[in-house]
Amino acid sequence: MTPPPDAPVSQSATTVADCLIEIRGLKTHFFTDEGVVRAVDGVDLDVRRGRTLCVVGESGSGKSITARSILQIVDDPGRIVAGSIMYRRTDAEPVDIATLHPRRATIRAIRGREIAMIFQEPMSALSPVHTIGNQIVEGIRLHLRVTKEEAHDRAVSFLGRVGIPKPETRMESYPFQLSGGMRQRAMIAMALSCGPSLLIADEPTTALDVTTQANILDLIQDLQAEFGMTVMFITHDLGVVAEIADDVAVMYLGMVVERGDVDAVFHDPKHPYTRALLRSIPRMGARSGARLEAIRGMVPHPFARPTGCPFHTRCQEAMPGVCATIVPPRESLAPGRDVRCLLHSDVERLERAQRVAP
Amino acid sequence: MSERDTPEGPRFGGKPLPPDDGGYVHAEVHDAAGVDVAPSDVAMAGSHGGLAEGGAADGVAAEAKIAVAGQWQLMWWKFRKHKLAMIGGIVTLMLYLVAAFAEVIAPFPADQYAARYTYAPPQPIGFVVETEAGRRFQPHVVGLTSQLDARTLRRTFVADPDEIVPIAFFVRGVPYKLWGLIPMERRLIGPVEGGQAMYLLGADRLGRDVLSRIVHGTRISMSIGLVGVALSLLLGIVLGGISGYYGGWLDNLIQRTIEFIRSIPAIPLWMGLAAAIPLTWPPLRVYFMITVILSLIGWTGLARVVRGRFLSLKTEDFVTAARLDGASEMRIIGRHMVPSFMSHIIATVTLAIPTMILSETALSFLGIGLRPPVVSWGVLLQEAQNIRALATAPWLLWPGMAVVIAVLSLNFLGDGLRDAADPYHT
Amino acid sequence: MSAQRSGESLVPPPRTRAHDASLPTPAVRPLLEVRNLRMWFPIVKGMFGRTVGHVKAVDGVDFTISEGETLGLVGESGCGKTTTGRCVVRITKPTGGEVIYHTASGESVDLAGLPNRQLKTYRREIRMIFQDPHSSLNPRMPVLDIVGEPLRVNGIASGRELEDRVAELIGKVGLRPEYLRRYPHAFSGGERQRIGIARALALDPRLVVCDEAVSALDVSVQAQTVNLLQDLQQEFALTYLFVAHDLSVVEHISDRVAVMYVGKLVEIAETDELFAAPLHPYTEALLSAVPKADPRLRNKGRRIRLGGEVADPANPPSGCYFHPRCRYAKDRCTVDEPALREIRPGHRVACHFAEELDLQGVAVG
Structure with a gap:
């Protein structure tokens, strides 16, 4: 498949300066009584400045945990055990977030101020006992040196900006008095009120109806254009990805199995998992009437990660004896485009390497 | 919606x-x-x-x-991890064993008195005896001789090293009938020769062995919790079940009744009711009356738990599914709903027993619950009411220790059960 | 019936849709006729349960399901689609209207008013698959008892025979018959949903109400389950009422689709026609809002974004319930409530201006 001339997203080369966040070899594990859950197990990701990166995956893929690792808000008993998360600001030295203490001032200054996050369930981020206005004002005053009045005005203007009617009155509302869509807007206003350079959106539209989802997606895109924000959008919905992504990372069982710009991933998928996923979803308008091409089996339980390539147990193209033993390395196909699949690797070289260093 | x-x-x-x-x-x-x-x-x-x-x-x-x-297996696996609950469970089990075999375990009958040992202090157990033949292993207590202070009329006890009272396990003691049925005379521990005195935890005002009395009191105190809870459970499940399952005005009525009962201050209510028990009643009837009084309030909490469970289960998908399968209401209740909250009920009941025990102790301590000659921990503590007695014989507080141990271990056990009660959720 | 399908053998025997030209059109015998169905939940206040109003969850819904077809029922949350499904299986007793079921022997019976005792026979033939595979299976029962329950309580099988029947059933849905003694906690979401499907099939039903049956599943498992439902429909000549909010799944599985908005049916038509040429502005907006899984379709076609909120079913607006959010609304829409009327054969819509509007469907891509 060759990209057509009118491919909406141009492929631009990645340079270091381009990357706002550069994740390398990130491992976040959960140490439970029953054993270690390797929720994130060697993730490499680039979040490029001013673009929208969609991280897509099923349950257990580690996409949310990856996002939470960036903010150092992984719940107990989870811990970042390896890897680096380089955060490159334009005006300051790069920081490795993975090495910061989750409760120290350095990360707290970044969290909410420079990197903001919105969640699937706004009620989990908004306090039920404080008004929307108070919560936004408090967030602003925590991070910015402004007077109470300035913070108030800022909050009102952001509520208005996210499309909440009568923002001045809504400042006095409690979260439960708003509808799902409005709550989501209020949370977005709160997240944006400090002018973050990166917005992490964790399935923000999953609990919403399609019509509301469309509005929220539009809003996020408009705000991104307006404020020049970078967006990292986590979802399981390939339709949403196709709608808003510039770059896509497909995750499976704690690994990024494929990465590239949206057109390449949708129209020239390299990883069998990506291909299977794209084939398995029903597409509107494409009324072939044929059966869906389902991926066989289930997502393995976190305690039972397959050896070798995590997807080999469900893969149509798995090579017997190879995929079960060798963890596929990241093969770069083009700048910003890579895949973890032995079909794209020099298997013999890997086998030799494995024999030398078992 | x-x-x-x-x-x-x-x-x-x-x-x-x-x-x-x-x-x-x-x-x-x-x-x-x-x-x-x-x-x-x-x-x-x-x-x-x-x-x-x-x-x-x-x-x-x-x-x-x-x-x-199945669920019990999963619960057991989960419960097993709760160390404190396991200990609580073992102690509770032991307490109930003591209650069941009180006659065997107590060295003496509860009412055996000896005027010359009034307020005798606890005797430590020794293991080695010095004789002419040399040192010999022989568990024993050292005998006591008493002196009467002529001026204060107070009896003081001094250990008499010459009088060695050998003790052993499973000795012949005062004959008794286990559970009023089986004639026996072996006792778990006691002086080897009948008629000799042994006060491991001291003696009371009438020279009765405190240890024996605590052991006998265990039976009443621990069982009053069980019987009281059983009564509350019956009332709670029936009324709570009706309330939750049928709802409507019946639910309203039962809930308002519960609120009314709960609004009455417990201690004065108990006191009033207990005071109304005729003094002439035999101890057994008083005992049952007390459990009835205690469960009169106890059932309300359980009824609420049961009602809540019924309410939440009624709309649960799997209950709806069973209804669509054509299952009868009895089957839905018996096969789907009750098994789903049985474990919660057991946990709640376990946590209710200590309250019962404490209530009985409180009532008896105040002199309006059980009365001598019935022996319960509360009755025993009554002896420790007066400061002079306490100053002379602080060991009269041992029954209090028994209460603390029983209540704590039941609470730990109940906590563990509650945590394990739903192995399917967090 | 020994065909035991496990995960990997879910690859096609190619199946054609029931209404494809290659197959004879199904007998157009109606199986279920829903007429003017109403489900008003009272809003009670105060200690004495005074009724101060009604939530009109379902308010005058009409549709017919023919034997062997799949009717999709879509709409946003709170539109009453789930309640409609629950009225059909009589989890809730509708407050008005008729649910006429045509039995295999040709009799017709109105289920809406039937007391529970008399429902028993029909409950065997009209079954339900629930949305949440976790709460719909009793965690304290092994698969044998869960799937075997309808057989047991209806006195159809017991003991050894029951075991064989259940083993066969769970084989039908692609689980290993050895798993009879396992409890639900041993299964993943997709597998639990299969158990739920096996339970629905146990009594040889004619109509199955699928209430968001695949919504809670992972993307990759969703496709398996949709395929399974289609295979079973073919094998057992089932009729489905497929309640869902995911339009692409509904389009894939349904022969006809009904769209609901605030308790009312706004449009009903053959799937192809409804998706290609919707006649109601709400349907148009709904279709337009679904993200297309192809980045090259981005910004293609008209983007319709609904403003405002879904109307409150306890206090709906006057006239057409959709008029406050409708971009084509005229004065008449604020006063006159549009009736559901047939504009084209088999295509009914509740809009005053259905003939005049030029609405946009989904581009065939």
Whole structure:
């Protein structure tokens, strides 16, 4: 498949300066009584400045945990055990977030101020006992040196900006008095009120109806254009990805199995998992009437990660004896485009390497 | 609105979760808590495409075991991890064994008195005796001689090293009938020769052995908790069940009644009711009257728990499914609803027993509950009411220790049961 | 019936849709006729349960399901689609209207008013698959008892025979018959949903109400389950009422689709026609809002974004319930409530201006 001339997203080369966040070899594990859950197990990701990166995956893929690792808000008993998360600001030295203490001032200054996050369930981020206005004002005053009045005005203007009617009155509302869509807007206003350079959106539209989802997606895109924000959008919905992504990372069982710009991933998928996923979803308008091409089996339980390539147990193209033993390395196909699949690797070289260093 | 269109994503235990790892990891992991081996989705995944040479290798059998484990099995696995609850459970079990075999365990009958040993102090157990032949292993207590202070008329006891009272396990003692039926004379521990005195925890005002009395008191105090709770349970399940299952005005009536009962201050109510028990009643009838009085308030809490469970289960999908399957109301209650909250009830009941024990102790201590000659911990503590007695014989407080141990161990046990009660949710 | 399908053998025997030209059109015998169905939940206040109003969850819904077809029922949360499904299986007793079921022997019976005792026979033939595979299975029962329950309580099988029947059933839905003694906690979401499907099939039903049956599943498992439902429909000549909010799944599985908005049916038509040429502005907006899984379709076609909120079913607006959010609304829409009327054969819509509007469907891509 060759990209057509009118491919909406141009492929631009990645340079270091381009990357706002550069994740390398990130491992976040959960140490439970029953054993270690390797929720994130060697993730490499680039979040490029001013673009929208969609991280897509099923349950257990580690996409949310990856996002939470960036903010150092992984719940107990989870811990970042390896890897680096380089955060490159334009005006300051790069920081490795993975090495910061989750409760120290350095990360707290970044969290909410420079990197903001919105969640699937706004009620989990908004306090039920404080008004929307108070919560936004408090967030602003925590991070910015402004007077109470300035913070108030800022909050009102952001509520208005996210499309909440009568923002001045809504400042006095409690979260439960708003509808799902409005709550989501209020949370977005709160997240944006400090002018973050990166917005992490964790399935923000999953609990919403399609019509509301469309509005929220539009809003996020408009705000991104307006404020020049970078967006990292986590979802399981390939339709949403196709709608808003510039770059896509497909995750499976704690690994990024494929990465590239949206057109390449949708129209020239390299990883069998990506291909299977794209084939398995029903597409509107494409009324072939044929059966869906389902991926066989289930997502393995976190305690039972397959050896070798995590997807080999469900893969149509798995090579017997190879995929079960060798963890596929990241093969770069083009700048910003890579895949973890032995079909794209020099298997013999890997086998030799494995024999030398078992 | 009853309708909610939840988006795709794994859900757990009825609560929608973020359809991603966040929810997944936590939910699944917590779900598995209490289970030694990885939950058996492993084995299942294996079935769907030959999973995981690595993962499935260790203990397919163990996973299969979890897969077919019912709720009690899962609860036990989860309970087992709660160390304090396990200890509480063992102590509770021992207390009930003591209660059941009080006659065997107590060295003497509860009412055996000896005027010359009034307020005798506890005698430590010695293990080695010096004789002409040399040192010899012989568990014993050292005898006491008493002196009467002529001026203060107070009796003081001095150990008499010459008088060695050998003691042993399973000695012949005062004959008794176990549970009023089986004639026996062996006692767990006691002086080897009948008629000799042994006061391991001291003696009371009438020279009765405090240890023996505590052991006998265990039977009354521990059982009053059980009987009282059993009565509350009966009332609670029936009334709570009706309230929750049928709802409507009946529910309203029962709930208002519960609120009314709960609004009456407990101690004055008990006192009033207990004071109304005729003094002429035989001890057994008083005992039952007291349990009735205690459960009169106790049932309300249980009824609320049962009602809450019924209410939440009534709309649970699997109950609806059973109704659509054509199951009768009796079957739905018996096969689906009751098993779903039985474990919660057991935990609640376990936590209610200590309250009963404390209430009985309080009533008896105040002199309006059980009365001598019945022996309960509360009755025993009555002896420790006066400061002079306490100053002379602080060992009269030992029954209080028994209460503390019983209440604590039941509470620990109940906590553990409550945590394990729902092995399917966090 | 020994065909035991496990995960990997879910690859096609190619199946054609029931209404494809290659197959004879199904007998157009109606199986279920829903007429003017109403489900008003009272809003009670105060200690004495005074009724101060009604939530009109379902308010005058009419549709017919023919034997062997799949009717999709879509709409946003709170539109009453789930309640409609629950009225059909009589989890809730509708407050008005008729649910006429035509039995195999040709009799017709109105289920809406039937007391529970008399419902028993029909409950065998009209079954339900629930949305949440976790709460719909009793965690304290093994698969044998869960799937076997309808057989047991209806006195159809017991003991050894019951075991064989259940083993066969769970084989039908692609689970290993050895798993009879396992409890639900041993299964993943997709597998639990299969158990739920096996339970629905146990009594040889004619109509199955699928209430968001695949919504809670992972993307990759969703496709398996949709395929399974289609295979079973073919094998057992089932009729489905497929309640869902995911339009692409509904389009894939349904022969006809009904769209609901605030308790009312706004449009009903053959799937192809409804998706290609919707006649109601709400349907148009709904279709337009679904993200297309192809980045090259981005910004293609008209983007319709609904403003405002879904109307409150306890206090709906005057006239057409959709008029406050409708971009084509005229004065008449604020006063006159549009009736559902047939504009084209088999295509009914509740809009005053259905003939005049030029609405946009989904581009065939």
